[in-house]
Amino acid sequence: MEYKKEYKCSVLSREMLLGDTAYIELNCPDIARTARPGQFVNVSCSRFLKRPFGIASVDRDSGSFFIGVKSIGSGTGEIITLDRGDEVDVLGPLGNGFDLDSFGSYILVSGGTGVFPVNFAAQYLESSGKNFTVVQGFGDASQVVLNRPSYVLTTDSGDCGIKGTAIAGLDTLDKCVCGSSSCIICVGPVPMMKAVSGWALNHSMKCYVSMEQRMACGVGICLCCIVKVKADNKDGFVNVRCCKDGPVFDSSEVIW
Amino acid sequence: MSSVSVKVGSVPLKSPLILASGTCNFGRELAGYYDLSILGGMSSKGLTVNPRAGNSGVRVAEADSGMLNSVGLQNPGVDYFIEHDLDFMKSTGAAVIVNVAGHCFDDYLEMCRKLDKYSSLIDVLEINLSCPNVKAGCMTIGSDPEAVKHLVSKLRKATGLPLWVKLTPNVTDIRATALAAQEGGADAVVLINTLLGMKIDIRTRRPVLNNNTGGYSGPAVKPVAVRMVSECYQVLDIPIVGCGGISCADDVIEFMIAGSSAVEIGTANLIHPTCPVGITEDLVRYSEENNISLSELTGSLKLW
Numbered sequence: 146m147e148y149k150k151e152y153k154c155s156v157l158s159r160e161m162l163l164g165d166t167a168y169i170e171l172n173c174p175d176i177a178r179t180a181r182p183g184q185f186v187n188v189s190c191s192r193f194l195k196r197p198f199g200i201a202s203v204d205r206d207s208g209s210f211f212i213g214v215k216s217i218g219s220g221t222g223e224i225i226t227l228d229r230g231d232e233v234d235v236l237g238p239l240g241n242g243f244d245l246d247s248f249g250s251y252i253l254v255s256g257g258t259g260v261f262p263v264n265f266a267a268q269y270l271e272s273s274g275k276n277f278t279v280v281q282g283f284g285d286a287s288q289v290v291l292n293r294p295s296y297v298l299t300t301d302s303g304d305c306g307i308k309g310t311a312i313a314g315l316d317t318l319d320k321c322v323c324g325s326s327s328c329i330i331c332v333g334p335v336p337m338m339k340a341v342s343g344w345a346l347n348h349s350m351k352c353y354v355s356m357e358q359r360m361a362c363g364v365g366i367c368l369c370c371i372v373k374v375k376a377d378n379k380d381g382f383v384n385v386r387c388c389k390d391g392p393v394f395d396s397s398e399v400i401w
Numbered sequence: 402m403s404s405v406s407v408k409v410g411s412v413p414l415k416s417p418l419i420l421a422s423g424t425c426n427f428g429r430e431l432a433g434y435y436d437l438s439i440l441g442g443m444s445s446k447g448l449t450v451n452p453r454a455g456n457s458g459v460r461v462a463e464a465d466s467g468m469l470n471s472v473g474l475q476n477p478g479v480d481y482f483i484e485h486d487l488d489f490m491k492s493t494g495a496a497v498i499v500n501v502a503g504h505c506f507d508d509y510l511e512m513c514r515k516l517d518k519y520s521s522l523i524d525v526l527e528i529n530l531s532c533p534n535v536k537a538g539c540m541t542i543g544s545d546p547e548a549v550k551h552l553v554s555k556l557r558k559a560t561g562l563p564l565w566v567k568l569t570p571n572v573t574d575i576r577a578t579a580l581a582a583q584e585g586g587a588d589a590v591v592l593i594n595t596l597l598g599m600k601i602d603i604r605t606r607r608p609v610l611n612n613n614t615g616g617y618s619g620p621a622v623k624p625v626a627v628r629m630v631s632e633c634y635q636v637l638d639i640p641i642v643g644c645g646g647i648s649c650a651d652d653v654i655e656f657m658i659a660g661s662s663a664v665e666i667g668t669a670n671l672i673h674p675t676c677p678v679g680i681t682e683d684l685v686r687y688s689e690e691n692n693i694s695l696s697e698l699t700g701s702l703k704l705w
Contacts, residue, residue: 149433151675193619194463194672220463236674361461361468362671365430367423368446368472369461384454384475389430 152176154235156227157209162290165216166258167225168201174208176200176238182245182265183330183355183393186212186237187363190220195236197360197388199262199332201291213261213290239363240392243353245269248328250276252318252350254311254341256283259332260291262355266330278322282311282337312340323348331355335401342396352396358387365389373400404694405684407441409640409662410588412524412563414441414496416684417653417695418677421644421667422447422500422527422567423472427486428493434674438494439681441663445482445490447502447529450511452478456534458611462600467619467646468668469598471612473534474502479512483519491522498565502529504538506552510559517560526562528553528587530578531569531594533616540569540594546581553585565642567591570625579633591642591665592633593626619668620646627659634660634700648676650683657698 154171162168176186180200187195198212216222227233243266245251251270255263260281270277278297283289285302292298298306299314307313311333315323329352331341338354345352358370365386372391375398376383382400385391407417419442425431426446437443455475462469477485482499490497499516503509509528516523530543530552542548549566556564566582568575570593579590595616600609608614626645633641643661647653648669656664669676688695 148435148675151673192463193466193468194461234673359459359461361470362424362674364434364674366426366674367461367470367671368426368455368475369470371455371457371460371475373457378452380454382454384457 150175152235153232156229156231156233158229159227161225162213163288165225166290167214168211169214169224169227170209170211171233171235172209173235176235177203177205177208177210180210180238181242182269183242183262184238184240185262185363185392186235187239188212188224189234190223192220192223194361195234195363196220196224197239197363199258199265199355200238201261201264202268203265213258215258236363240388243330243393245273245275248351249326250322252278252280252315252322252327252329254280254282254315254329254331254333254337256281256311256333256337259355263330263332264291276322278318280311280314280318282314282333310340311337312344315341315344323350325349328353331396338396339401342399342401345396353393354396354399355392356387356394356399357392360388363388374398375400405681405688407663407696409565409642410563412496414663416441416681417657417661417663418681419444419496419498419642419663419665420670420677421665422529424667424670427482428490428495431670431674432493435678440495440677442496442498442524443490443493444498444527444665445486445500446476447474447500447532448476448479448482448512449474449502450479450508452476452481456612459609460612462609462615464598464600464617464619464621466621467617469600469610469615469617470595471534471610471615473612474532479515483515487519487522496524497522498525498527499523500527500529500567502532502535502539504535506555508538509552510555513556513559517562520562523562525565526560527565527567527591528556529567531567533569533571533595533597533614534612540571543569543578544572546577549578550581550585553582553587557586563588565589565591567594569594570629571597575629576632576636579637583637583639587639589640589642589662590633590637591644592629593622593645596622596625618646620648622646623652627655630656630659630661631702650680650687653680653684654687654698657695658702660700660702662696662699
């Protein structure tokens with residue numbers, strides 16, 4: 146059998162999308178070939194633990210993949226300054242991806258750094274010829290990344306796109322894309338995913354979310370990154386591993 | 402004669418490397434990364450009589466050269482383990498070490514009696530008297546020499562399996578609890594579990610971990626562990642399994658010189674899941690280049 150590996154990957158490019166957010170291309174043909182949308186990688190920095198990032202895109206021809214990194218601490222702060230040629234240790238692809246094949250059409254909802262894994266999902270759906278609609282929700286115009294003119298854009302401040310949350314964006318969608326043959330994929334801050342999960346329930350639609358937790362190993366051996374999901378036991382829940390059992394979960398099973 | 406095989410009392414191990422409890426689950430996840438049969442052994446996730454959901458909220462906090470965890474012994478319970486995981490652990494070819502945790506003496510007794518019936522599949526019972534993340538049992542028992550001796554002597558009568566007692570460093574003098582384990586009839590002691598620590602988010606003035614405190618592990622704790630192994634080696638007659646921040650072959654050798662017959666690798670698995678492969682290769686090379694059997698290193702420390 147072929148064993149999974151830990152890779153040394155060199156940085157092929159880095160583009161600053163925002164003042165604190167970088168789009169980084171890493172060289173790794175294996176990951177570019179095998180990664181599925183919704184999966185993530187663990188990337189080393191000089192701190193003790195690796196940092197997990199959803200895969201934002203793959204380029205199978207050049208054997209590279211992309212991650213979006215927002216600086217939220219010393220580790221990510223270091224990673225957004227990586228230069229072309231720098232090397233990092235990478236573990237991946239990790240976790241379970243989205244099911245982007247079983248439904249007739251998809252609504253992709255994202256905000257914050259959730260736009261990155263959702264970008265990979267859009268790339269996949271585009272290449273497989275599926276119908277999909279993208280809704281993006283941000284705080285204000287200064288946070289908008291990876292937006293395209295065809296996307297439904299919302300901002301809390303209303304300084305660009307529709308004023309309101311991603312829910313306001315979903316409410317503008319044509320009824321025909323919101324049927325039970327359509328599935329919602331949502332990645333963003335917890336309040337967004339929780340609200341979108343409720344919206345999906347009201348529209349009798351299946352909704353999958355990608356959860357984020359503080360992680361250590363990323364491969365399911367430490368049990369540090371738990372997500373509470375409903376279970377038929379005396380507690381009514383079970384703690385499952387975000388990294389190994391997720392990060393993608395059926396939103397109706399998550400205890401928010 | 403060069404060799405990396407070792408013995409911990411009556412238990413032969415093909416290598417001194419054992420995956421520490423709580424850092425390999427039951428082996429399935431790591432089996433995708435390398436051939437687990439290269440390992441000396443694998444210690445299961447800490448098990449309890451009934452399933453445990455573990456602690457809520459944030460369970461990990463990064464610290465300098467290490468990390469704090471407060472998982473809180475999340476596990477499926479011993480019955481589920483026997484039914485679903487024990488055969489798999491045995492099939493890996495690594496020695497099967499089952500980590501036994503409990504709230505009270507009766508829990509430990511019940512678990513040991515139950516596991517004793519599967520002695521053909523189990524090589525060692527590792528008695529967890531050191532988890533710092535639960536409110537009762539474990540470290541509470543493991544900090545009191547009288548309680549350690551009393552419990553181990555009860556367990557000794559309950560099973561013929563080798564008993565290794567994993568001790569906490571959160572005591573004034575670990576020699577007292579190690580000697581108590583020996584007097585109770587332990588076959589070996591495992592030194593050390595994590596050091597109790599705390600990390601505070603200075604913006605919120607709250608602990609990062611929802612359990613407030615957690616167990617500190619990783620390279621930062623290695624000098625503490627080496628010191629404790631050395632201290633205990635000087636007073637014990639039973640073997641020691643060293644544990645604490647080991648991440649390379651030099652660390653293994655250092656622990657063996659201090660007095661360890663074998664070692665457990667914990668946090669390093671979480672950073673580099675394949676690290677035992679490289680460490681094993683390096684140990685084989687060391688053994689060959691120095692024409693030494695690794696077991697000759699045990700306790701070879703020359704104190705000033």
